[in-house]
Amino acid sequence: NAGVTQTPKFQVLKTGQSMTLQCAQDMNHEYMSWYRQDPGMGLRLIHYSVGAGITDQGEVPNGYNVSRSTTEDFPLRLLSAAPSQTSVYFCASRRSGFNGYTFGSGTRLTVV
Amino acid sequence: AQKITQTQPGMFVQEKEAVTLDCTYDTSDPSYGLFWYKQPSSGEMIFLIYQGSYDQQNATEGRYSLNFQKARKSANLVISASQLGDSAMYFCAMREAGGTSYGKLTFGQGTILTVHP
Numbered sequence: 577n578a579g580v581t582q583t584p585k586f587q588v589l590k591t592g593q594s595m596t597l598q599c600a601q602d603m604n605h606e607y608m609s610w611y612r613q614d615p616g617m618g619l620r621l622i623h624y625s626v627g628a629g630i631t632d633q634g635e636v637p638n639g640y641n642v643s644r645s646t647t648e649d650f651p652l653r654l655l656s657a658a659p660s661q662t663s664v665y666f667c668a669s670r671r672s673g674f675n676g677y678t679f680g681s682g683t684r685l686t687v688v
Numbered sequence: 689a690q691k692i693t694q695t696q697p698g699m700f701v702q703e704k705e706a707v708t709l710d711c712t713y714d715t716s717d718p719s720y721g722l723f724w725y726k727q728p729s730s731g732e733m734i735f736l737i738y739q740g741s742y743d744q745q746n747a748t749e750g751r752y753s754l755n756f757q758k759a760r761k762s763a764n765l766v767i768s769a770s771q772l773g774d775s776a777m778y779f780c781a782m783r784e785a786g787g788t789s790y791g792k793l794t795f796g797q798g799t800i801l802t803v804h805p
Contacts, residue, residue: 618795
């Protein structure tokens with residue numbers, strides 16, 4: 577089915593480990609973004625991309641890297657995981673000129 | 689400064705009654721869009737309704753309507769005839785069109801709605 581696919585759904589990391597959260601969409605959406613959701617704080621933007629090869633920082637970018645080599649994929653890399661990065665991560669995409677955002681189902685990350 | 693403020697951490701409503709969830713926003717961009725999302729306990733983000741800053745009429749989608757008061761910078765969600773399945777977290781969000789904000793959604797803190805039978 578068309579949409580935004582996030583993998584994995586759940587992940588436990590040890591402090592200092594690195595990992596990549598995957599996000600893929602098959603709707604040819606130009607705009608993709610990563611959010612983290614923490615209790616009482618809503619969703620906060622980590623990084624976003626307006627097209628292949630173009631990325632920019634959001635509100636809380638520290639500790640995360642992104643790249644956009646293709647229109648379809650927008651992976652989020654945690655360089656050295658910290659307990660403060662324990663959160664639920666959402667990827668979202670949007671087609672230019674349209675209002676609707678499509679969200680993935682989320683990745684629940686725990687850093688111990 | 690908070691761009692999106694939801695002042696109700698939790699709301700309770702009786703089944704079949706209407707409920708209003710509050711949202712105020714702050715922007716100097718004349719072109720912006722306002723969104724409401726529902727997040728049930730399963731965790732997915734479900735789009736409910738959208739209002740553009742230049743839209744003359746309030747948006748409606750089935751039982752959902754958006755009470756848009758531009759001068760007050762408020763975009764309250766009204767759910768009519770509440771159902772048990774409406775129990776969820778509700779987020780208000782804004783997208784500003786201009787400058788470096790293009791495309792980015794800014795979310796409020798959310799309101800947990802509980803519908804009682």
